[in-house]
Amino acid sequence: MSAEFEDVLLYAERPEWRDIVPVPQYQGVDALAPINYSPEYQDATDYFRGIIRTGETSERVLALTWDIIKMNPAHYSAWQYRYKTLVTLGEDLAAELHMMDDFAVANMKSYQVWHHRRLLLTALRSLDAARAELAFIARVLQADAKNYHTWSYRQWLLAHFNDDEAGWLWAGERSWVEDLLEKDVRNNSAWHHRFFVVWASGVRKGDEDREAVCRRELAFAKEKIALAPNNPSAWNYLRGVMEQTKTRLAELATFVQLYAVSGASAPPEVMDLDNPVPTEGAQLPSVNALEFLADIYEEEGGDKIPKAVEIWKSLANEHDPMRKKYWEYRIREALQTASA
Amino acid sequence: MPEVPPVSRTLNRRGHAKLAQLCLSGLPFSQVEVDPSRLAVVFYCLGTLDLLGVLDSQVPEAGRIHWREWIWEQQTHGKYGTGFRPSPYMAPEDYKSTHWPPWQLSDDHTEYDVPHLIMTYTALMSLAILRDDFVRLDRAGILRFVRSCQRDDGSFSALPIGGEADLRTTYCAFVICSLLDDWSGMDLDRAIAFIQRCSSYEGGYGQTPDGEALGGTTYCALASLKLAPPTPTSSWGSRVAPAERLRTVRWLSANQSSSGGFSGRTNKIADACYCFWCGASLSMLDAGEAVDTTALASFMHQCQFKFGGIAKAPGERADPYHTYLSLAALALFPPPDADESWQLPPLDPLWNATLDTARWAREHVPAQKRTS
Numbered sequence: 001m002s003a004e005f006e007d008v009l010l011y012a013e014r015p016e017w018r019d020i021v022p023v024p025q026y027q028g029v030d031a032l033a034p035i036n037y038s039p040e041y042q043d044a045t046d047y048f049r050g051i052i053r054t055g056e057t058s059e060r061v062l063a064l065t066w067d068i069i070k071m072n073p074a075h076y077s078a079w080q081y082r083y084k085t086l087v088t089l090g091e092d093l094a095a096e097l098h099m100m101d102d103f104a105v106a107n108m109k110s111y112q113v114w115h116h117r118r119l120l121l122t123a124l125r126s127l128d129a130a131r132a133e134l135a136f137i138a139r140v141l142q143a144d145a146k147n148y149h150t151w152s153y154r155q156w157l158l159a160h161f162n163d164d165e166a167g168w169l170w171a172g173e174r175s176w177v178e179d180l181l182e183k184d185v186r187n188n189s190a191w192h193h194r195f196f197v198v199w200a201s202g203v204r205k206g207d208e209d210r211e212a213v214c215r216r217e218l219a220f221a222k223e224k225i226a227l228a229p230n231n232p233s234a235w236n237y238l239r240g241v242m243e244q245t246k247t248r249l250a251e252l253a254t255f256v257q258l259y260a261v262s263g264a265s266a267p268p269e270v271m272d273l274d275n276p277v278p279t280e281g282a283q284l285p286s287v288n289a290l291e292f293l294a295d296i297y298e299e300e301g302g303d304k305i306p307k308a309v310e311i312w313k314s315l316a317n318e319h320d321p322m323r324k325k326y327w328e329y330r331i332r333e334a335l336q337t338a339s340a
Numbered sequence: 341m342p343e344v345p346p347v348s349r350t351l352n353r354r355g356h357a358k359l360a361q362l363c364l365s366g367l368p369f370s371q372v373e374v375d376p377s378r379l380a381v382v383f384y385c386l387g388t389l390d391l392l393g394v395l396d397s398q399v400p401e402a403g404r405i406h407w408r409e410w411i412w413e414q415q416t417h418g419k420y421g422t423g424f425r426p427s428p429y430m431a432p433e434d435y436k437s438t439h440w441p442p443w444q445l446s447d448d449h450t451e452y453d454v455p456h457l458i459m460t461y462t463a464l465m466s467l468a469i470l471r472d473d474f475v476r477l478d479r480a481g482i483l484r485f486v487r488s489c490q491r492d493d494g495s496f497s498a499l500p501i502g503g504e505a506d507l508r509t510t511y512c513a514f515v516i517c518s519l520l521d522d523w524s525g526m527d528l529d530r531a532i533a534f535i536q537r538c539s540s541y542e543g544g545y546g547q548t549p550d551g552e553a554l555g556g557t558t559y560c561a562l563a564s565l566k567l568a569p570p571t572p573t574s575s576w577g578s579r580v581a582p583a584e585r586l587r588t589v590r591w592l593s594a595n596q597s598s599s600g601g602f603s604g605r606t607n608k609i610a611d612a613c614y615c616f617w618c619g620a621s622l623s624m625l626d627a628g629e630a631v632d633t634t635a636l637a638s639f640m641h642q643c644q645f646k647f648g649g650i651a652k653a654p655g656e657r658a659d660p661y662h663t664y665l666s667l668a669a670l671a672l673f674p675p676p677d678a679d680e681s682w683q684l685p686p687l688d689p690l691w692n693a694t695l696d697t698a699r700w701a702r703e704h705v706p707a708q709k710r711t712s
Contacts, residue, residue, distance in 0.1 A: 026428040032382050033367055036368055045429075077453070148554065155551065196550050239541070240541030323593060329629055
């Protein structure tokens with residue numbers, strides 16, 4: 001019998017599994033949404049239930065759980081039992097992690113894939129393993145730059161290793177995000193990650209001067225807005241920085257006004273580094289800029305409210321009629337607040 | 341924006357009901373990944389039939405009794421309390437479900453077949469849809485189970501022994517406690533603190549702390565904050581302060597794209613399920629009027645699959661999850677001037693159930709019946 005042929009034998013046909021009593025699945029009343037199992041899946045899971053009964057942890061159990069996981073990556077009990085077996089046997093967890101690499105790429109939308117890696121990284125307690133994992137995640141994101149599970153896992157990993165000793169682990173995050181935004185300036189996951197690294201996870205080494213950090217981040221966002229004035233990710237980041245640093249929106253009025261007018265204005269004679277001008281051919285006015293300008297007026301209140309209302313009307317009727325209902329809602333809210 | 345109003349178009353009610361019934365009767369092996377979350381699929385199918393108002397007319401009483409029996413069979417009891425498992429996918433053939441009442445037995449499951457928090461929520465909602473009397477519900481056991489899922493950081497894991505812990509599981513725990521009208525199953529202040537740590541600078545909530553703002557988990561966060569009773573330290577008004585509320589409304593509204601549908605994140609394309617998650621969130625924030633209902637229905641119409649069911653986007657394949665959530669979104673935001681095929685019963689946005697089902701749950705799930 002060739003090795004190739006052995007691979008397709010059912011567990012029930014394998015002599016080395018003869019000592020295990022397979023346990024079929026419970027058949028109760030007529031099932032709701034029953035699944036038409038394949039013979040291979042039914043066989044493997046019968047033996048898995050048999051293993052649960054004996055409590056065995058062994059190499060062959062690793063093979064069995066791997067078989068089931070390949071057929072059904074969402075089978076969380078198989079993942080659970082596999083992890084327990086790995087720990088009990090004192091297996092090389094780094095090897096397990098590596099063995100799962102291709103599987104993770106092929107099944108990146110499966111929650112269990114990433115949960116398993118979390119357990120492994122937690123148990124490994126190694127900064128080197130964490131660094132290798134960051135490189136692996138970057139590779140996965142090349143296949144799908146916005147995969148939510150993968151990004152969450154990266155943020156978890158960094159937050160898990162977030163002390164003085166692990167500073168170097170974080171050192172490359174900001175420039176890596178910049179590379180991603182070079183490729184796609186509308187990648188909101190990358191923008192979010194930048195916010196997490198700079199503002200929401202403590203103060204990184206070299207970032208102690210928060211005013212300088214604020215200037216740097218505003219300049220970064222403005223530069224990206226100049227390239228693509230209608231990119232909500234960059235505008236949201238800008239707003240996030242303003243809120244985080246408790247800065248009034250009006251501080252950005254000069255910049256925002258450049259983007260709230262129709263058509264590009266004549267380039268200034270002296271280059272104003274704080275207020276980069278829109279790239280040539282950009283579609284103006286930017287809806288996001290108009291919205292920002294209206295928010296500046298609303299924040300100032302009083303006799304500025306009618307100016308905000310005027311902008312919202314222009315958004316509703318001319319520049320963003322798709323969200324007419326929302327702009328009308330803003331007008332009602334603002335007038336109600338003003339008259340209250 | 342597509343300006344054609346959906347007036348001349350119809351909602352394929354019969355097709356959507358057919359998909360739900362087909363899935364309830366069986367799934368092909370290609371769907372094996374839903375085995376460990378089958379009760380959720382059951383909930384989406386039953387919810388679809390409930391919204392379409394065909395449970396009584398198209399499912400014989402005997403069939404509904406069988407369905408309830410199957411769901412009750414998933415209620416299991418052990419050292420962590422009582423809850424529902426996703427399906428018997430890990431239950432051995434000699435599993436005894438006929439003991440009565442089940443919680444007087446010792447553990448009736450192994451460590452690898454424990455109840456699941458999300459499945460417990462979908463089981464309770466499914467039983468309410470099927471108008472069960474809830475006599476068999478082990479209320480004290482359920483609350484013990486919820487408590488055994490709460491972790492030190494205030495979040496809830498899907499299983500008492502681990503598994504995912506994020507705003508989805510938080511939402512399920514909050515619905516369970518509100519259904520039972522008993523909050524002794526959790527440390528509420530810690531649970532609220534966890535939700536608030538998931539708030540993102542964009543205005544939405546991530547799936548976990550540090551996560552990118554996402555439509556589904558924003559719904560979970562807001563519904564939980566609203567379901568929770570006031571505590572000495574917080575109330576709905578303080579949990580979502582006015583400035584925060586405005587920021588969230590802004591982000592949610594920006595997610596309605598030119599297709600008429602909502603996207604779940606900034607700069608992503610629209611997906612039918614986010615029409616519910618974002619739309620219901622807006623409605624909870626008293627900003628439902630910011631939704632363009634005509635454009636929304638137009639998008640839904642395009643997502644209808646020709647053989648029944650609603651897909652996540654035009655041209656994709658339909659599934660129970662997107663079918664149910666699309667109908668739920670339409671129930672919350674009925675298109676104006678549309679023909680009667682679009683008429684759906686009003687929906688409770690917090691429990692995600694028709695008002696009739698919500699009323700039934702309020703009258704039958706809590707230990708002491710309320711008079712309201």
